[in-house]
Amino acid sequence: MKNLLNKKILFIICGGISAYKSLETIRLLKKNGSEIKTILTESAKKFVTPLSITSISQGKVYTDLFSIENETEMNHISLSRWADIIIIAPATANTISKLAQGTTDDLASAVVLASNKNILLAPAMNVRMWEHPTTKLNLQKLNDFKYELIGPEIGDMACGEYGEGKMSDPLTIAFKIDEFFSTKNKKNKFRALITAGPTNEYIDPVRYITNRSSGKQGYALAKSLLKKGFDTTLISGPTNLQIDENIELVKVETADEMLIATQDNLPVDVAIFSAAVSDFKIKKKYNNKIIKKEDLNLEFEKNLDILNYVSNHNSMRPELVIGFAADTNDLEKNAKEKLDKKNCDWIISNDVSNENIGFNSEFNEVTIYYRNKNIKTEKLSFKKKSEISDEIVDRILDQLN
Numbered sequence: 001m002k003n004l005l006n007k008k009i010l011f012i013i014c015g016g017i018s019a020y021k022s023l024e025t026i027r028l029l030k031k032n033g034s035e036i037k038t039i040l041t042e043s044a045k046k047f048v049t050p051l052s053i054t055s056i057s058q059g060k061v062y063t064d065l066f067s068i069e070n071e072t073e074m075n076h077i078s079l080s081r082w083a084d085i086i087i088i089a090p091a092t093a094n095t096i097s098k099l100a101q102g103t104t105d106d107l108a109s110a111v112v113l114a115s116n117k118n119i120l121l122a123p124a125m126n127v128r129m130w131e132h133p134t135t136k137l138n139l140q141k142l143n144d145f146k147y148e149l150i151g152p153e154i155g156d157m158a159c160g161e162y163g164e165g166k167m168s169d170p171l172t173i174a175f176k177i178d179e180f181f182s183t184k185n186k187k188n189k190f191r192a193l194i195t196a197g198p199t200n201e202y203i204d205p206v207r208y209i210t211n212r213s214s215g216k217q218g219y220a221l222a223k224s225l226l227k228k229g230f231d232t233t234l235i236s237g238p239t240n241l242q243i244d245e246n247i248e249l250v251k252v253e254t255a256d257e258m259l260i261a262t263q264d265n266l267p268v269d270v271a272i273f274s275a276a277v278s279d280f281k282i283k284k285k286y287n288n289k290i291i292k293k294e295d296l297n298l299e300f301e302k303n304l305d306i307l308n309y310v311s312n313h314n315s316m317r318p319e320l321v322i323g324f325a326a327d328t329n330d331l332e333k334n335a336k337e338k339l340d341k342k343n344c345d346w347i348i349s350n351d352v353s354n355e356n357i358g359f360n361s362e363f364n365e366v367t368i369y370y371r372n373k374n375i376k377t378e379k380l381s382f383k384k385k386s387e388i389s390d391e392i393v394d395r396i397l398d399q400l401n
Helices: 019-031 050-059 075-084 092-100 106-115 125-130 133-144 170-187 218-226 254-264 305-313 331-342 385-400
Strands: 009-012 035-040 085-091 118-123 153-156 163-167 191-198 201-204 205-211 232-237 246-251 270-273 280-282 300-302 320-327 344-351 363-371 377-384
Touching: 009 019, 009 075, 009 106, 019 035, 019 050, 019 170, 035 075, 035 254, 075 106, 085 092, 092 106, 092 118, 092 133, 092 232, 092 385, 106 170, 106 270, 118 170, 118 205, 125 133, 125 163, 133 232, 191 218, 191 254, 205 280, 218 232, 218 385, 232 254, 246 305, 254 305, 270 305, 305 331, 320 331, 320 385, 331 344, 331 363, 377 385
Parallel strands: 009 035, 009 085, 085 118, 191 232, 191 270, 232 246, 270 320, 320 344
Antiparallel strands: 153 163, 201 205, 280 300, 344 363, 363 377
């Protein structure tokens, strides 16, 4: 089940005797590399406990819609945005009815209604409840909403009756989730190019001009792109960072080398330029080490602007071109000017003067400036760079799809 690796799964457990199977399902998903967060309905707490789920999933369990601790983050919104997919198992007749009617009287139903992600349901109920016309009408509505069912199976039930309505076993559910991601990856095999890190512009064989870029945000973006099914090429300036072997890594050093590597890897569906490319290079590079002198005058010339080049290269322009603006002042003004001047689709701006989100930090806080969207700006608040990357890639997928 290799397609489960690094997937974010929101698992909703409803109140039914089959809830015990959810623990084994969560264990299988976790074993295969998924990150799990769980919502437990009030009725489900009568069958399984938050402690047992946390022990297996190693993730947080949410129970209440109106929780002072959790709703400071508006978790019915943030959970729906966090997940790659939402699984409801067991999906009881009551829950199916609420989802069909759009009822939002608990955290589980509110999250589902607020979500734009795929919903998989593993129904579990008595055979007569499953066959009831009301249930069939509700299921037809959910089918119209593009919700997908796993099962139910035919067999002996806890109530002593026999028939259809038995929840699928944990291994079947895990395989179905893996199959979903496999199919999605094949459908959404977009190609992405991303640049990251600094460039070095040599003065002589031992000296060069560079900048403080660590490449961490760019590398995190490459990992998020791969995780979401992109065929990903990372063009990297000098860093000490490690990258997944499934990402095509092209190592460069100078701005000219980065330009050539970019040209060689077009066309793509999305190009993200997060590298801190030197604006200037030495006009005349010394072939030998410069002997120490009292005065040294260096003449510079401009490097070709890679972002501007790709944005305006009509025959090879990606559908989505994204630039980064790392500034220390006038962030909004500079980002808007860059968006207009470079003719790109997005500019992602961050304040590198802030030590908490600066070059070598593991955290970031960015604002996205959009060219052709109803929402012109969107702030992604202080988070790990890996989490910021996941949110950016989710928005990329929304636009490409």
